[in-house]
Amino acid sequence: MLFQPAKTPTELKIKHLNKAQDERRHALLEATQGKAAIKQLKKRMAKKAKKVLKDSSKSKHKDQQVFVLDFDGDIKASGVKHLREEISSIISSANKGDEVVIRLESPGGMVHGYGLAAAQLVRLKDAGLTLTVCVDKVAASGGYMMACVADNIIAAPFAVVGSIGVVSQLPNFHKWLKKHDVDYEMFTAGDYKRTVTMFGENDDEDRAKYQSEIEQTHQLFKHFVTTYRPQLNLDKVATGEHWYGEDALKLKLVDTLQTSDSYILSRMASNQVYALYSQKKPTLAEKLGLTQAAEATLQMATDKLPDLLAQIESKRLDKLLK
Incomplete structure (x- = not known):
């Protein structure tokens, strides 16, 4: 692919979901009702296709396509290396007004990793494409940072959403090292090159500086969210709490309650839908x-x-x- 280094080449696979759905439908009908039912289905589908073609010729959104991507996020948001390739491929070939659906699952993780992932989704908006994010299970913290970029956020009724907050924790082994007569030395240039540390003795000044950095990161997170979802009441939702789908809808964290399967099927009724998957090229x-x-x-x-x-x-x- 275009932006992957030579040592980790990837390949892109594309699946036409409308075609796959028709094949499954035919197989099920043939197994349950016989070949006569398939003939009747083909007649109905041909009639429907003519109507769709006629309607599309009158519509302003002629030949609109829908592209489906999957993002399953870990703590490092490592899936972004494939996401960026998929997005670049779509932008290079899609037309303005086409839609990209992201099936997003992530409990969040590192700020810089999810910041990059969210920035990749912004590229779709900048290219004039409609962005829909579907959350079936969880999009919290960094996951919600990605989701909030969308024009439309769809969540399953019990999906976990929100957690607009920042957390950082680390153990401190200073007392254990001191007990075993182990000295720990650290040399820095710059007053705040290091603040809290896992092995040295932390004082109140170190903790205060580290806390101020956490607060600053939270402010950046809140600013990013309000840029794309100004309808949110930050005093209520930027507390670090998370909510299930129905409560998230009331708080305007999401726009619709629906599963990704249901939404994609509804888009397939009048649009050509393609799922894109990029993966490491096999040796x-x-x-x-x-x-x-x-x-x-x-x-x-x-x-x-x-x-x-x-x-x-x-x-x-x-x-x-x-």
């Missing part, structure tokens, strides 16, 4: 199945190792006793 060994074979052989050897060791030990004892 030659992986293509030939050598990697899986090696893993299976290693697992087999590992499983047999205890018995083999027991046999060796048994033979050794027999020799000693003779």
